[in-house]
Amino acid sequence: MQTRELASMPALGPLFAKALVPSFSHGPARVPDYAVRVAGVRQSMERLADYDRVCGFTVRDEVSPTWLHVLSFPLHVQLLSGSESSIRLAGVVHVSNSMRLHRPVRASEVLDVAVRVANLRPHKRGAMLDLVGEISVDGVLVWDGVSTYLAPGAHTPGEPEVLDRPAFEPQPTIAQWKLPADLGRQYRRVSGDPNPIHTNLLAARAFGFARPIIHGMWTHARVLSALDGRLPEIYTASVSFAKPILLPATVGAWWQQTDTGWQAAVTTKDGSKPFLSVQVS
């Protein structure tokens, strides 16, 4: 696969405006067949600290894998806003995400960030695709992440795969989090994700939600921050998004140690239904 180098991370505002414009192309879904890459990405300590506060992390020299996802996110938008893509990021649903931290990554490190589209495949409601991110330092891979999106209404040839959602076993909740109405705005500030469904009532309604919803990656980060100090140096965090959380909200959460790591979920306040479940191994 060919790689297109960008001089710097694209600004999300204008890109996202493009990503909001529907693609009117008919026929099978098209996605870019090249990777985009930005070398020499410096991390802003100020923004990282702000991100840590909003997500509940302790401000440390070592960054969380969800932060590295945030750093790679502009390239997701880049890939799914151009003319080579009939799939628009603004319309896709983040279904699941899996990230691996190959070694602790420090805030002072200069990162090379690359993202490509992979595995475009049919789904009964449209098409699924993976955005595969890789971050390396001096040529050595330190983080990779696979964001799986569903593009409703898109078509691609083949038999739809049957998704097996992990079975949800209700557990007594350990924590209760109050998500304020402006949390979407706070997370937009630190993540740069300008999708208005997280901040604007009308936009949320336009996409079928009664109220703005919190970014799934905030909730994922909040679970990892709850395990602050308990996670190993190297791990894989996988999340499956079951339902969006409408803001403001009070949600429950639990986590427990397993043979291989941690299992966690964010649930309704009473613990009966999941919003997302997380596996750390």
Place this chain on the structure above:
Amino acid sequence: MNLPRSAVIVGGNRTPFVKAGTAYASASNQDLLTAALDGLAARFGLSGVKLDEVAGGAVLKHSRDFNLTREAVLGSALDPNTPAVDLQQACDTGLETVIYIHNKISLGQADVGIGAGVDSASDAPITVTEGLRKALLKANRAKNLQQRLAALAAIRPHHLAPVAPQVVEPRTGLSMGEHQAATTARWGITRSDQDDLALASHHNLAKAWDAGFFDDLVTGYLRVSRDTVLRPDTSMEKLASLKPVFGGPNGTMTAGNSTALTDGASSVLLAEQGWAAAHGLPALARIVDAQVAAVDHVAGDDLLLGPTHAAARLLERQGMSLADFDFYELHEAFASTVLATMAAWESVAYCRDELGLSKPLGIIDRDKLNVYGSSLAAGHPFAATGGRIVASLAKLLHERGSGSRGLVSICAAGGQGVVAILEAV
């Protein structure tokens, strides 16, 4: 434990405890702590006397009170050359200050000192929003007017709302009451058992006041001479009529069997035994030993059962059993905390799996429990509770006679707990 020197509890003094937002509403932590120290100085002739150290603390503390105890000492009758230190371990603060002074005296680093604590839920520090705080800090760092104006321009109207301190566990988002409600349900503690304990607390404290027990333990403050949370005339019917405040509509925890937000301060005078004798001061009791412990409530442990672990370790080290005491002072954060603590000590499974003991610690004789009431009736000004308990228990043990023993157990936020053994001199 063979300590090099013997530290004794000489006596104590506290303010009456009052419901937050009432008689002490305009008194600060420093005001209250000064009152407790002045009362102690008056009682033991310490006016103008230089002590080796005063340890004090508050749980709800203003940032301006970085030297709270030292400032209280400077405003008190004590010699201004008396040094002071602030300690804080949530609701364990008061007992920890006493342990700190006791340890210094035992090691020969001090001859006489005071352990103290104070809390004012009425005068709790109100902070500003993160947005305003960050803008102001940024403006403060600005190097020129333009930068300063730019920083201040970031302030939005919603930033101006005040932010009251939250009494929630930061890592779980649950209040202490909500945590305890889960513990109450897990241990199957009934509403009537909780109300029973609350009733006994009120009746016992009222009895002690009527008998004059607190005459040399409490000094009136701001026209208050008795604890005002106390309801001597409460009854099972009244307690049973209260609605649950924690644990949902079917919860068993009410305002009657949970402690009220309280204002107050307490202090305990400790001295090396010879020093006390030489200065004509009494020696009521000594601290045999003390232990702190913590549980991992973030992983789902019962938040307020830290003392069960501390007690297990302490008794083992001292070669004592839970039955070896004449009095038990189990801080009543909630009635169900006391009941769950006792249930845990009786539980074979808990003592084996959680405390690593081959057999349960055993059953406490309820006639020896909180005999002159505890926090449900007296109120619970967080950091002042330790001093209240230590001074009262020392007096109780002294009255019972030489060698009599008492066990103090205090739970605290963050899954912590501290216990201590007192023995009459």
